[in-house]
Amino acid sequence: MFRTFSAGLIIRVLALVGAIFASCYTFLFSFNYLVAVAFLLLISLQTYNLYFYVDGTNRKLIRFLESVRWSDFSIGFAADNKLGYSFRVLNQQFNEVLDAFRQARAEREANLQYLNAVVHHVSVGLLAFDTEGNVELVNNAALKLLGIYRLRTLSDLQKTHPELVDLVQKLRSQNNGLYQTPSEQQLSVYATVIRLRGKTIKLVSLQNIQSELQQKELEAWQNLTRVLRHEIMNSITPITSLIATMQDIVTYDLDVNSNNSEAVGDLKEALRTIENRSVGLLNFVNAYRNFTNIPKPDLAEMQVRELVGSIVQLMQTDAKNAGVNLSFEIQPADLSVLADNEQIEMVLINLIKNAVEALSGKEEAFIQIRGYKDENQQVSIDITDNGPGIIPEALEKIFIPFYTTKKTGSGIGLSLSRQIMQMHGGLLKVASEVNEGTTFTLKFNS
Numbered sequence: 352m353f354r355t356f357s358a359g360l361i362i363r364v365l366a367l368v369g370a371i372f373a374s375c376y377t378f379l380f381s382f383n384y385l386v387a388v389a390f391l392l393l394i395s396l397q398t399y400n401l402y403f404y405v406d407g408t409n410r411k412l413i414r415f416l417e418s419v420r421w422s423d424f425s426i427g428f429a430a431d432n433k434l435g436y437s438f439r440v441l442n443q444q445f446n447e448v449l450d451a452f453r454q455a456r457a458e459r460e461a462n463l464q465y466l467n468a469v470v471h472h473v474s475v476g477l478l479a480f481d482t483e484g485n486v487e488l489v490n491n492a493a494l495k496l497l498g499i500y501r502l503r504t505l506s507d508l509q510k511t512h513p514e515l516v517d518l519v520q521k522l523r524s525q526n527n528g529l530y531q532t533p534s535e536q537q538l539s540v541y542a543t544v545i546r547l548r549g550k551t552i553k554l555v556s557l558q559n560i561q562s563e564l565q566q567k568e569l570e571a572w573q574n575l576t577r578v579l580r581h582e583i584m585n586s587i588t589p590i591t592s593l594i595a596t597m598q599d600i601v602t603y604d605l606d607v608n609s610n611n612s613e614a615v616g617d618l619k620e621a622l623r624t625i626e627n628r629s630v631g632l633l634n635f636v637n638a639y640r641n642f643t644n645i646p647k648p649d650l651a652e653m654q655v656r657e658l659v660g661s662i663v664q665l666m667q668t669d670a671k672n673a674g675v676n677l678s679f680e681i682q683p684a685d686l687s688v689l690a691d692n693e694q695i696e697m698v699l700i701n702l703i704k705n706a707v708e709a710l711s712g713k714e715e716a717f718i719q720i721r722g723y724k725d726e727n728q729q730v731s732i733d734i735t736d737n738g739p740g741i742i743p744e745a746l747e748k749i750f751i752p753f754y755t756t757k758k759t760g761s762g763i764g765l766s767l768s769r770q771i772m773q774m775h776g777g778l779l780k781v782a783s784e785v786n787e788g789t790t791f792t793l794k795f796n797s
Contacts, residue, residue: 367397415445424453476538476557478519480505481550488554495727496538496557515540519555530557591629598622645767648691648774655688655722655730656681662699663720666707670718673707679720686722688730688795690775695793698768698779702734702791705764709738709789725794729777732793741783749781 374390411428418426426449428442470477476493480486484505494500497512508516515530515538522528522542530538539558544551601618659679670677703718710716721733741749750769765779772779776796783789 363397363401367394367401370394370397411441411445415449418449419452422452422456424449424456474558478502478555478557479552480519480555481552487552493557496532496536496559498532519553522553522555524553587629587633591626591633594622594626594629598626645694645770645774648694648771650689650691650775652687652689653692655686655732656684658692658695659699659720659722659732662696662703666700666703669704670707673711674713674716675707675710676715676717677703677720678717679722681722686724686730690795691771694771694775698771698793699732699734701764701768706734706736706738706789710736713738730795733790734792735788735790737788740785740787740789741781742785746781746783750779 370390370393374394377386377390414426415428418424428445470488471490471492473490474492476496477488477490478486478493479488486502486504489502494502497508497515499507499511502508505516505520511533512530518528518530518540519542522540524542524544527539527541530540532538536559539556541556541558543554545554546552598619601622659681663677663679667677699720703720706718710718715737717737719733719735721735723731723733725731750765769779772793778792778794780792780794781789782792
């Protein structure tokens with residue numbers, strides 16, 4: 352019973368009152384001042400003990416509020432449960448509130464970790480910074496798109512992406528723009544402004560739309576090619592048929608009854624020329640049929656070393672006859688890719704054939720094929736030659752259908768190759784320096 356708060360309080364009050372009476376009696380009646388002073392010291396100690404005993408609730412409340420303020424939810428309240436029902440209820444309420452705070456913090460941290468994982472997992476680059484240019488958030492996709500490994504302030508981009516810095520600072524909320532990286536990637540930049548903890552934060556998204564732009568361009572050329580094929584075929588086919596009829600008339604009617612054999616001969620020659628040109632035009636148009644009718648890739652995992660090795664073996668004779676050293680290197684040796692074997696072979700053969708033709712007459716000519724994983728862990732295949740290179744004006748047009756720098760070319764090979772790579776979800780890129788050489792790069796997403 353004496354362990355309860357009420358009993359302890361009564362005992363301390365009675366002891367204090369007894370000490371006061373004893374001190375007064377000693378001082379007034381026995382005149383023993385030394386004993387009276389001793390009783391006064393005892394009264395002081397009892398008063399302090401009573402204050403400390405009663406003030407325990409306040410100290411408990413202070414401890415609770417401090418734990419909430421500093422988010423320290425590891426403490427518990429149960430040491431004075433035996434002091435009475437009110438203390439047990441108070442401790443229970445304190446512990447339940449702290450448990451609620453602890454659970455809320457755990458849920459908040461879990462949600463924050465989940466959101467952080469989502470932000471770093473998405474392929475869209477995200478960048479958030481305040482009015483002073485301090486970066487509040489940047490995900491892995493943004494770092495990869497910008498070719499950097501960390502970003503603390505916008506000023507860190509001044510050396511490599513000064514135009515992007517100007518663009519994101521000028522963009523207003525809900526506005527977007529376009530930015531081309533030094534590696535010629537087209538980025539869509541979208542900005543929105545939010546208020547967070549009393550600070551103005553601009554959130555910017557960066558998305559690589561290079562493949563989308565190329566896909567739209569490819570679709571436009573395909574549509575144009577279909578229209579041209581349709582119109583040309585509709586016009587040439589009856590002409591070809593009419594020429595055959597006219598040749599029969601000349602052979603079986605005019606040639607037999609005519610006295611002017613020279614005129615008939617000229618007419619036959621003219622009809623043969625028209626026929627040859629018509630057939631040539633039909634063949635030219637049919638050559639673009641593949642450009643608009645590529646089958647969907649039959650994807651399967653294949654070893655890059657086996658793929659490249661078989662193509663090098665196939666093209667080695669032509670390369671030697673042209674005086675070109677053809678070699679390849681694959682690192683790591685077990686490098687694999689998910690692709691359509693026949694279609695990728697077609698791309699490699701076309702690129703190697705173009706390189707051999709470009710190296711015609713050059714001394715110490717070589718073509719080096721290299722397979723590897725780039726900094727983004729994408730499987731890449733480079734076809735590099737030390738030929739005359741491609742002039743900048745032509746470099747911008749070589750993937751356009753019908754465009755060619757060769758006298759006998761159809762202008763369809765590189766366009767077809769890029770389309771195949773796009774259907775694989777990858778890219779076909781080119782880099783060239785005049786009199787230095789050219790590198791075509793196949794990039795696979797898988």
